[in-house]
Amino acid sequence: MSDAPATTILLIEDEDGLREALAIVLRRAGYGVHESASCADGLRAIDRHNFHLVVTDLSMETGLAGMDVLRHVRRYSPDTEVIVMTAFGTIENAVECMRLGAFHYITKPINSEELEVMVARSIEHRTLVSENRNLAQRVRGAYRFENIIGTAPAMLRLFEQVTRVASLDSTVLIYGETGTGKELITHAIHNRSNRASGPFVAINCGALPETLLESELFGYVRGAFTGANTNKKGLFEEADGGSFFLDEISSAPLSIQVKLLRVIEEKETRRVGDTRSTRVDVRLIAASNRDLQAEVAAGRFREDLFYRLNVLSLRIPPLRERREDIPLLAQHFLQKYAARFERPMRSIDPAAMKILMGHGYPGNVREIENIVERAVALGDGESLRVADLPHEISGQDGASAPPAVSGGTLEDAERGFILEAVKQCQGNLARAAKELGIGRTTLWRRLKRYGVSVPSGQESEEQ
Ligand SMILES: Nc1ncnc2c1ncn2[C@@H]1O[C@H](COP(=O)(O)OP(=O)(O)OP(=O)(O)O)[C@@H](O)[C@H]1O
Ligand SMILES: [Mg+2]
16 A cells, blocks of 8 residues: 555445445545445455554444444554444444444434544544554653653763763763753762762752751761760761762852862861861762853852862753653653553643643753643543643633743742632632642642741641
8 A cells, every 4th residue: 555645544334325425525535545345345454454544334234244343443453543334223332332442433324524524533533642652652662761851962962971971980060950850860870880889869059058068068076066966977978989969069158169179189078076087989970050160250169169070061951952852751741640640641632732842941841840740630631631731831711921931930830820729719728729739738838938828727737
């Protein structure tokens, strides 16, 4: 069938006049049509060709019936869609057909327009199913590195660099905007290094006030300051023999930077209040979403530390520079959250995918993950539809304004979304949490963070 038109249909109908008429209609609509006047002939055709769609009469004068065609297709040609034509009054049979996997049934007398619409829809469905199977296979198969999805050339290059860098044992500096996967890459480096069986320790330098950061990093001895009632190991010591991830390194205060430099240069760490140092064998991996060189120029980052860290540097491209990865990422997160929430969602509707592919993603991969997670949590169908997407990105729900997300931060968008839901539920937090697909405790915490007073009696009892 190499010279056949792109879409081919097998039409099985024993009534010659009807079959010929329907064949004309379908050919005029641009399909390639193979006619069979009996089930037996139809089955032979199915074995020989790969039809996109079979349109079959349900009850035929002699021998086999449409039901056998359906079984045969399901068994030997599972990608082929089936539409059954039934005479009025055999609806039970038609229902049985649907159960066996027919896409649709149409009752006689056949309305040719109705048939055309149904044929178009089932072919679209087939395409969607096979495209999604493709995506699912790709997600499952070759296109992942550790758990990191990426097929864009820049990502493949990055994976290569990670592989090379992993075994070198030098300090690595990772650049990437928020949500691009810096932490994932760091884990990949550790897992592929010869320290993989050693500890992996991480700290976010931007998350702690200076003194706390210092005692976390280096530990302290008893009596070093008020409250230091025992000796405490620092994280450098904890990471001995393994890798130490310094996240958001640009946020480390200058005083801490000096101390980090000393550990790197002397391979020794000293607890706060201690006079002795301990030798440590640690590989450092640092990450920053800010340009450290610019921070050096601005006097906020020590130049000597910068050079110590910048031995090997990797850059993770933002999602907007690798849009081809969006469908795979979306499918990956769909599978992840459908499994986690035990939802039947398996695929992404083409219209929804188009919106996902057109979005700006200032929050990068984390943002698409959040969008899909929310859609899976809130949706109830087998596919993720436009209606499951936040209207800030779908532009639906009467929102003709430009998407809020690309202007503000992801947090702004989330805030707006949550407050809107609470308003819609007239302040009933239990209902709002359910609508949002998040736990009540989470909702309650968010509201507190936004400075919204929670109506009394609605504080989460899970606190
Ligand atoms: N390429 C990818 N494939 C699959 N998941 C990814 C990918 N990149 C990021 N993620 C996921 O996106 C989320 C954010 O990733 P990660 O925490 O590594 O980003 P980050 O760069 O460290 O962000 P931040 O700067 O905000 O700390 C995580 O849930 C991570 O699993
Ligand atoms: Mg991070």
